[in-house]
Amino acid sequence: MPVTLEVSNHVAYVTLNRPEAMNSLDPESTADLTEIWTRVRTDPDIRVAVLTGAGEKAFCTGTDMKKAPPPTECMAATYLRDGQPVLPHMKMWKPIIAAINGYAVGGGLEMALACDLRIASSNAKFGLTEVKVASLAGLNGTQALPRAVPQAVAMKMLLTGEMISADEALRYGLVSDVVEPSALADLARTYAEKIASAAPLSVQATKQAAVLGLDMPLEHGILYSHLLWGVLRDTEDRKEGFKAFGERRTPEFRGA
Numbered sequence: 001m002p003v004t005l006e007v008s009n010h011v012a013y014v015t016l017n018r019p020e021a022m023n024s025l026d027p028e029s030t031a032d033l034t035e036i037w038t039r040v041r042t043d044p045d046i047r048v049a050v051l052t053g054a055g056e057k058a059f060c061t062g063t064d065m066k067k068a069p070p071p072t073e074c075m076a077a078t079y080l081r082d083g084q085p086v087l088p089h090m091k092m093w094k095p096i097i098a099a100i101n102g103y104a105v106g107g108g109l110e111m112a113l114a115c116d117l118r119i120a121s122s123n124a125k126f127g128l129t130e131v132k133v134a135s136l137a138g139l140n141g142t143q144a145l146p147r148a149v150p151q152a153v154a155m156k157m158l159l160t161g162e163m164i165s166a167d168e169a170l171r172y173g174l175v176s177d178v179v180e181p182s183a184l185a186d187l188a189r190t191y192a193e194k195i196a197s198a199a200p201l202s203v204q205a206t207k208q209a210a211v212l213g214l215d216m217p218l219e220h221g222i223l224y225s226h227l228l229w230g231v232l233r234d235t236e237d238r239k240e241g242f243k244a245f246g247e248r249r250t251p252e253f254r255g256a
């Protein structure tokens, strides 16, 4: 399988599994990802996902440029029918963690930018190198990178196609943690299981408030987050969270 899915303890582990091609995205991988993200979004047992690449060299190097099929119809037809590949299927209120275990290049970095947490191994490298192959970071890269790192850094990366190291990515805030390669999967699991042990509706509402709030004037964002707090106020899980605190026990959340 070009992409694998394993579910354990409410966590979906999604692994790009073509290490021989640096986990680049061929048409089969894109089709698998579409199905897998739909399952992650809709399966109530899944509370959080981890996206990573197989092997020690690459997270994902974007489009498989050797297998990209020549277009069979005009762009307008595919765009208006299907929209973009991959990223819309990652749009969900469940958090996604990118565990970046090597090169995150082109569409690979764009997928990482669509995730909520980004952690990396010390050998990771990050680049939007599309200008070098006469293309454009057309998934979200030209928009998301300048919002994720200082503008001067983003413009340098976008216009020169230069890559940055894991240490630079940490310094610029593109990732939150850098660890030795052997420690990355454990760190991803630790964060994922922490998120999965929290109340699912609370986690999803928090992501929604933070993500949508970024595009709102501050006052609207604050009002919107208060409404979301109100939506959560009457949930069974909030009653359980408060009760468990008083009884000094671990809460049992059901997502209700």
Ligand SMILES: CC(C)(COP(=O)(O)OP(=O)(O)OC[C@H]1O[C@@H](n2cnc3c(N)ncnc32)[C@H](O)[C@@H]1OP(=O)(O)O)[C@@H](O)C(=O)NCCC(=O)NCCSC(=O)/C(=C/c1ccccc1)CC(=O)O
Binding pocket: 020, 021, 022, 024, 061, 062, 063, 064, 065, 066, 067, 085, 103, 105, 106, 107, 108, 129, 130, 133, 135, 136, 137, 138, 139
């Ligand atoms: C990442 C590298 C710098 C690593 O170099 P290294 O020397 O360590 O390893 P290689 O020998 O180069 O790679 C090993 C092996 O993997 C194959 N490989 C690696 N990346 C790809 C790839 N993207 N496509 C196909 N094959 C790949 C490589 O050929 C080797 O195979 P072998 O010869 O052993 O059979 C270096 O690999 C590198 O620079 N890779 C390319 C990175 C890149 O340019 N990525 C951008 C691709 S374009 C893109 O992602 C786009 C996304 C998009 C935008 C909008 C809408 C949809 C998608 C743009 C687009 O599609 O137009």
